[in-house]
Amino acid sequence: MDVFKRLATWLGITNKKATVLCVGLDNSGKTTVINHFKPPQTKSEEVVPTIGYSVEKFLISRISFTVFDMSGQGRYRNLWEQYYPETEAVIFVIDSSERLRLEVAREELHALLEHPVIKQKRIPICCLANKKDLKDALSDVEIADKMELAEIADDKPYNIFATNARTGEGLDMAMDWLSEQIMTIK
Amino acid sequence: MNVIRGYKKDDEEGGKSGPFQNLEKSTVLQEARAFNDNVLNNKKCTLILTKILYLMNQGVTLTPAEATQTFFAITKLWQSKDITLRRLVYVSVKEMAKIANDVIIVTSSLTKDMTGKEDQYRGSAIRALCVITDNTMVQAIERYMKQAIVDRNPSVSSAALVSALHIFQRGAVEIVKRWVNEAQEASTSDHLMVQYHAIGLLYHIRKHDRLAVTKMVTKLSRSGLRSPFGYCLLIRIACKVLEREERSSNNMLYDFLESCLRHKNDMVVYEAARAMVNLSNITARELQPAVSVLQMFLSSPKAVTRFAAVKTLNRIAMIHPDVVTSCNIDLENLISDTNRSIATLAITTLLKTGNEASVDRLMKQITSFMSEISDEFKTVVVEAIRSVCIKFPRKHHILMTFLANMLREEGGFDYKKAIVNTIIAIIEENSEIKDVGLSHLCEFIEDCEHIELATRILHLLGREGPRTQKPYKYIRFIYNRVLLEAATVRAAAVTSLAKFGASCEDLLESILVLLERCLLDNDDEVRDRALLYMEVLKQKQKSLSSAFILNPISVSVVGLERALLAYCSQPNDDPFDIKTVPIETTPYNETPKSIGEVTTGGSVIKSAPVASKHDIFVEQLSAIPQFSKLGPLFKSSDSPVELTESETEYVVRCVKHTYLNHLVFQFDVTNTLNDQLLENVRVEMEETEGFSIISYIPIASLPYGQPKTAYTLVGIEDNTIVSGTFLNTLKFIVKDCDPNTGEPDDDQGYDDEYVLENVDILLSDHMQRIVKPNFAASWEEIGEENQTEGTYALSSMKDISDAVKQITGFLGMQSCERSDQVDHNRTSHTLLLAGVFRGGHEVLVRARLAQTGQVTMKMTVRSKDLNTCELVAAAIN
Numbered sequence A: 001m002d003v004f005k006r007l008a009t010w011l012g013i014t015n016k017k018a019t020v021l022c023v024g025l026d027n028s029g030k031t032t033v034i035n036h037f038k039p040p041q042t043k044s045e046e047v048v049p050t051i052g053y054s055v056e057k058f059l060i061s062r063i064s065f066t067v068f069d070m071s072g073q074g075r076y077r078n079l080w081e082q083y084y085p086e087t088e089a090v091i092f093v094i095d096s097s098e099r100l101r102l103e104v105a106r107e108e109l110h111a112l113l114e115h116p117v118i119k120q121k122r123i124p125i126c127c128l129a130n131k132k133d134l135k136d137a138l139s140d141v142e143i144a145d146k147m148e149l150a151e152i153a154d155d156k157p158y159n160i161f162a163t164n165a166r167t168g169e170g171l172d173m174a175m176d177w178l179s180e181q182i183m184t185i186k
Numbered sequence B: 001m002n003v004i005r006g007y008k009k010d011d012e013e014g015g016k017s018g019p020f021q022n023l024e025k026s027t028v029l030q031e032a033r034a035f036n037d038n039v040l041n042n043k044k045c046t047l048i049l050t051k052i053l054y055l056m057n058q059g060v061t062l063t064p065a066e067a068t069q070t071f072f073a074i075t076k077l078w079q080s081k082d083i084t085l086r087r088l089v090y091v092s093v094k095e096m097a098k099i100a101n102d103v104i105i106v107t108s109s110l111t112k113d114m115t116g117k118e119d120q121y122r123g124s125a126i127r128a129l130c131v132i133t134d135n136t137m138v139q140a141i142e143r144y145m146k147q148a149i150v151d152r153n154p155s156v157s158s159a160a161l162v163s164a165l166h167i168f169q170r171g172a173v174e175i176v177k178r179w180v181n182e183a184q185e186a187s188t189s190d191h192l193m194v195q196y197h198a199i200g201l202l203y204h205i206r207k208h209d210r211l212a213v214t215k216m217v218t219k220l221s222r223s224g225l226r227s228p229f230g231y232c233l234l235i236r237i238a239c240k241v242l243e244r245e246e247r248s249s250n251n252m253l254y255d256f257l258e259s260c261l262r263h264k265n266d267m268v269v270y271e272a273a274r275a276m277v278n279l280s281n282i283t284a285r286e287l288q289p290a291v292s293v294l295q296m297f298l299s300s301p302k303a304v305t306r307f308a309a310v311k312t313l314n315r316i317a318m319i320h321p322d323v324v325t326s327c328n329i330d331l332e333n334l335i336s337d338t339n340r341s342i343a344t345l346a347i348t349t350l351l352k353t354g355n356e357a358s359v360d361r362l363m364k365q366i367t368s369f370m371s372e373i374s375d376e377f378k379t380v381v382v383e384a385i386r387s388v389c390i391k392f393p394r395k396h397h398i399l400m401t402f403l404a405n406m407l408r409e410e411g412g413f414d415y416k417k418a419i420v421n422t423i424i425a426i427i428e429e430n431s432e433i434k435d436v437g438l439s440h441l442c443e444f445i446e447d448c449e450h451i452e453l454a455t456r457i458l459h460l461l462g463r464e465g466p467r468t469q470k471p472y473k474y475i476r477f478i479y480n481r482v483l484l485e486a487a488t489v490r491a492a493a494v495t496s497l498a499k500f501g502a503s504c505e506d507l508l509e510s511i512l513v514l515l516e517r518c519l520l521d522n523d524d525e526v527r528d529r530a531l532l533y534m535e536v537l538k539q540k541q542k543s544l545s546s547a548f549i550l551n552p553i554s555v556s557v558v559g560l561e562r563a564l565l566a567y568c569s570q571p572n573d574d575p576f577d578i579k580t581v582p583i584e585t586t587p588y589n590e591t592p593k594s595i596g597e598v599t600t601g602g603s604v605i606k607s608a609p610v611a612s613k614h615d616i617f618v619e620q621l622s623a624i625p626q627f628s629k630l631g632p633l634f635k636s637s638d639s640p641v642e643l644t645e646s647e648t649e650y651v652v653r654c655v656k657h658t659y660l661n662h663l664v665f666q667f668d669v670t671n672t673l674n675d676q677l678l679e680n681v682r683v684e685m686e687e688t689e690g691f692s693i694i695s696y697i698p699i700a701s702l703p704y705g706q707p708k709t710a711y712t713l714v715g716i717e718d719n720t721i722v723s724g725t726f727l728n729t730l731k732f733i734v735k736d737c738d739p740n741t742g743e744p745d746d747d748q749g750y751d752d753e754y755v756l757e758n759v760d761i762l763l764s765d766h767m768q769r770i771v772k773p774n775f776a777a778s779w780e781e782i783g784e785e786n787q788t789e790g791t792y793a794l795s796s797m798k799d800i801s802d803a804v805k806q807i808t809g810f811l812g813m814q815s816c817e818r819s820d821q822v823d824h825n826r827t828s829h830t831l832l833l834a835g836v837f838r839g840g841h842e843v844l845v846r847a848r849l850a851q852t853g854q855v856t857m858k859m860t861v862r863s864k865d866l867n868t869c870e871l872v873a874a875a876i877n
Helices: A002-011 A030-037 A074-083 A102-114 A140-146 A171-185 B002-013 B025-036 B042-057 B064-079 B083-096 B103-115 B119-132 B135-149 B154-170 B173-177 B180-186 B192-206 B210-223 B228-244 B248-260 B266-278 B284-298 B303-319 B321-334 B340-353 B356-372 B375-391 B393-408 B413-429 B431-446 B451-467 B472-484 B487-503 B505-518 B524-539 B542-550 B557-569 B613-622 B775-782 B800-811 B866-876
Strands: A016-024 A053-060 A063-070 A089-095 A125-130 A158-162 B650-658 B662-671 B676-685 B691-697 B699-702 B708-716 B724-726 B728-736 B750-755 B759-761 B767-769 B787-794 B828-837 B841-852 B854-863
Touching (some): A016 A102, A030 A053, A030 A171, A053 A074, A053 B064, A053 B103, A063 A074, A074 B103, A089 A102, A089 A171, A125 A140, A125 A171, A140 A158, A158 A171, B025 B042, B025 B064, B042 B064, B064 B083, B064 B103, B083 B103, B103 B119, B119 B135, B135 B154, B135 B180, B154 B173, B154 B180, B173 B192, B192 B210, B210 B248, B228 B266, B248 B266, B266 B284, B266 B303, B284 B303, B284 B321, B303 B321, B303 B340, B321 B340, B340 B356, B340 B375, B375 B393, B393 B431, B413 B431, B431 B451, B451 B472, B451 B487, B472 B505, B487 B542, B505 B524, B557 B613, B613 B662, B662 B699, B676 B691, B676 B708, B699 B708, B775 B841, B787 B866, B800 B828, B800 B854, B800 B866, B854 B866
Parallel strands (some): A016 A063, A016 A089, A125 A158
Antiparallel strands (some): A053 A063, B650 B662, B662 B708, B676 B699, B676 B728, B724 B759, B728 B750, B767 B828, B828 B841, B841 B854
């Protein structure tokens, strides 16, 4: 990895940095998603509920990501906004099997979008319909509908991907899309 | 780090203008926005963070909003991998945690760091984590803490142990108690600090369980520790245990202390020696081993070891000078030590232990470097001189000159106070030196900036001056005060002058002239005093001047205020009666301290005008309607009498209160049985001759463990009987109850009783001590016509000093004019006692004691109330 990075820097292809905010309700799988992208030797073996936030760095398709993995627990959600000003993309993780709290997730997402700092920014929103392997999981289309993604303002590119963070299924596709968006916006 | 180092260099070169001079809070906080940049500049961030920390440590306070904003900016620094920056972040998080909101947000980041691979992060992360975690959240990090305590890395383990202690002291007691096994494991660590910290934590967890602490100390001391710090801590813990219980019952701990004296580490040896010295009631023989190790330290090449040793020896010399004598030669060598603190302590120790011949030489030594040492050590020297004075009365002259020189030099209040106290003590002890001492003090007040000392000296001059051979020579000094000083000092000087006028007739005319001049003073108090004294002195009556000048009224100031308030609040045509005011209680043990026992401050206890025990009783008793008509409370007995053994079912203590014609017995009852509820608890007393029981005030309900009070009111029928014995029985209704809730099992109880010890009423219960600074004047004031006399053989007393103690205690009167100090070589002694009998009758007693085989006493009692006279005389029989 290190060798590639140096090589890439030398060639002048990389040195693009992006700060990304990873949010979503508690137990939706944010930390597991981030864990998937970390280099193998720094991966944590078990994932425990995040208290507060944690910051991770990794490199995907020539972009060096700095991800603020926020805690999704109710009492910490109001702290997300502290990290809005610097963010250049938002990853919103949704537990697609948890129908009951989908409404809560929708409110949180729209509250985020309505926040004055985010509202005036042109940043990509990447929704992940996680836990798609569970048998009562909703499809990404259903979730997009319930989450009212269509209402996202035109200046913000958005997309939704059905994922399984444990196996990594769907994640690479999502990140490819996100990288592309970041590159085009910059 | 590089940045900081770079600036340090600048600092040295550029003199005082450091990089952090004149920092503005708002600018720095503005700069802190750089933390939010997408690409962090580590060096810049390090510098800004340092600036913030610098400001906070200089006392600049951030508002919660500012702190929170800065804090969230700091949280973004976690993306940097720079070690210096990260460690600064930990420090700032700890600082910010006190003011900012939502600091809990960094929990995950910190837990990640503390379990991560970078050892440099781990310890600091633990410390920061424990600061930001409040007691309700400790549970969330418990797992990590347990792991960290037993971590192989000593810095991690130490950090976890210390943080655990902080959490424990913050109140999360129960959770930390669960970590005891991990702490136990850490206490066997090879690393010195880890072991030390583990023992500290273990002790605090078990602190309240005496048995567990003892067990821990014995176990750890037997297994042996690697860490000298651990040993020191263990010694301190052992001392605490030893202080709490009888030493004889815990020889094992004592042996442990002694074994530590043979430890190979100096620190442990010193700690053990010091611990033994500090043990109360240690004998000289037991101290011997400690002294010999300290003696070894005296010749140590390390200054700090020498200092420690000599300081401790100095303390021993106060209690057991003989033990230290063996170190004299080594101490002599230290007199010329280049470290002045060591030299001072060595000399003062030698002064306490050495012989008379060496005093001159040592004093000369001290004088040579007196100007080089600090006030604190000068005070040590003064204390030492004080003790030398008692040991070698013949050396007074040289010592007094030395003290006078010290008095003249610069020094703070405490230092001057120590000198003045010492001089006063010497004067009181030895009348030969009185003249010299007084004139030194006179000279001192000529240029004294401390009002408290000046008034004290003026008071002393007023008391002692008139009795010297040439009283007139002090007048000039005193009158100078009237001209030059502050109002408080002027008032004291006026009083002092008046005392000369009252005592020395040949000076009276001049004093009157001086007092007349004081009438022009612009301070009310000074003028009032001068006018009063002038009028009194003009009468030229001994009894008047005795009552108003030489022996002023001795009532409690708080009591007087209360009585006057009560008098003013209700319309009353009777004049105010000063006899209803409670008399100032002089604590029994406050008889002028023999200067042999040198207290650390060397100060004489002053009774501050705060609510005394007497006032508390007055408050409690006047709240009870039955007692409100008894008149003012005359006296309460000093300490409660135990009427039961201390470890029985019921504990009863009795305090006796004396009124004009009544006695009130206050019984403090404690129920120590948790399965009983007592009701209607009262102490029934059997009447005895001269006293009648009027009423009982029972305790309605007495649950387990809560002391409550019952009273018995007794009338004094016959004023010629002052003593008697009462038989007491505790009577009550018992109800069995649930030990946990305290609820009675059923409403039916049964009567029960419990026999208590007897209570004696003695003469001393009717007598209040008062101080007569000029006994002779009061003696004359009452006159010969009001006296009774008798001669007694005191066969039960072994010598005069014993007799003095017993008579004083028996009569409950105050010894005056230092007549309680008995010269051991003399076969005769005069004891002067003063007191006030119930009803406000002053009583004076002069007892001439002589020892010829057995002690005989000729006692003269004077009081204006003849009945009182006879009662006191009769009581001795």
